[in-house]
């Protein structure tokens with residue numbers, strides 16, 4: 001059945017948080033069978049808009065029309081009753097329950113269903129929507145991509161006809177993105193409406209029929225067809241200016257005679273949290289003035305590698321040296337000159353109730369002291385100086401970090417860690433959640449740190465990012481380094497093949 005009206009019309013939605021105008025007079029429409037991309041820089045108001053559509057926030061002004069009727073969406077349960085489902089960035093599943101139990105909690109009458117009947121419904125839905133899930137698996141044992149599939153299936157099984165995906169690809173490996181897009185295509189072919197937030201233009205071009213660009217809470221382009229606009233036009237709409245390509249001069253790694261590498265791992269063996277062997281005979285060195293990339297499918301040992309390098313995880317065997325000093329603890333790694341960008345800053349670096357200034361002192365370095373307390377004036381000065389030098393435009397110093405968007409949290413952590421005079425930088429997924437302009441600036445800063453003589457280790461699943469940044473790429477597979485690729489041989493295929501255990 002083809003509708004002659006949009007599935008969803010957003011008319012002039014507006015929302016402020018105190019002085020912050022998060023969304024101003026935003027309008028867009030989504031038709032059945034349409035994938036609509038919502039794009040814009042960090043803090044542009046995308047999540048706020050989606051949360052108004054899903055009933056989490058109440059708009060100050062504006063209106064929603066769903067399926068041709070004015071809709072009052074006062075809560076997420078109102079939204080679900082209408083047929084609007086949302087998959088949040090932080091997936092809302094209970095890890096200690098199975099897939100079937102999680103779905104039972106979400107669907108009406110689910111907890112009263114017998115297990116057999118529930119599983120049959122899950123299997124039928126998973127077949128219909130092209131979403132392979134194992135209903136018996138414990139959610140805590142699933143990869144992030146598998147959890148996302150469960151969450152989408154859950155949303156569809158509650159009767160959603162409009163599915164909102166808030167930045168679903170930022171936590172996925174490239175193969176998982178392809179799998180997700182196959183699901184989205186399936187939904188499109190079955191006349192669902194899909195709203196998807198992404199920072200990546202190639203994803204907009206691959207998956208979206210139309211797009212809306214937000215900047216500073218306003219829709220600067222609404223309901224456009226992406227193919228009718230160049231990348232430069234879309235970037236300009238998003239950030240208000242053009243963003244230059246990354247320049248990567250060759251590394252100058254001529255170390256003085258006998259100088260130790262910035263980071264040296266030898267014979268490292270290490271267990272994962274679950275007790276299996278996560279790192280096997282790892283031997284690597286990052287020289288001062290060199291940027292080494294680590295490629296690999298998620299879960300190949302990257303997390304453990306970073307933790308071992310930073311003294312956060314004790315290896316079973318082997319040694320870690322930073323600038324020649326053997327390191328056995330996090331404090332020793334910091335003292336030897338390390339700085340780090342954690343894999344998941346929202347989980348690992350945010351202290352609720354602390355503001356931006358409060359987070360800037362959580363870098364493990366001695367605090368500027370004044371009498372018996374902290375010299376906050378000095379902290380504010382160094383924060384302002386770091387913000388200006390790095391140019392990642394952090395949120396205002398008094399803002400609570402837990403209230404910031406994911407990308408804005410990432411910028412606080414990046415500014416804190418990359419403004420240090422560290423001689424080793426270990427950065428896991430540094431551009432995760434960042435908009436285009438901030439991705440570029442972060443990459444420039446990493447190269448600036450390299451050119452200032454630091455050894456830089458960057459873990460990323462984005463091969464294009466690594467190929468643009470790295471002086472060498474080491475590929476991890478199943479806890480081991482499966483190969484080393486030099487710039488002249490950088491190509492997606494040979495790196496991809498090493499990632500899955502094949503030869504380059």
Ligand SMILES: Nc1ncnc2c1ncn2[C@@H]1O[C@H](COP(=O)(O)OP(=O)(O)OP(=O)(O)O)[C@@H](O)[C@H]1O
Pocket residue numbers: 017020021022040041042043044045046047048049395403404405406407408433
């Ligand atoms: N609950 C809240 N309280 C106060 N301010 C908020 C709240 N939620 C969002 N904001 C602010 O509103 C603005 C828009 O934020 P929003 O999260 O909607 O941006 P976004 O486009 O989703 O960003 P990102 O790409 O980083 O996820 C930002 O300045 C943000 O800090």
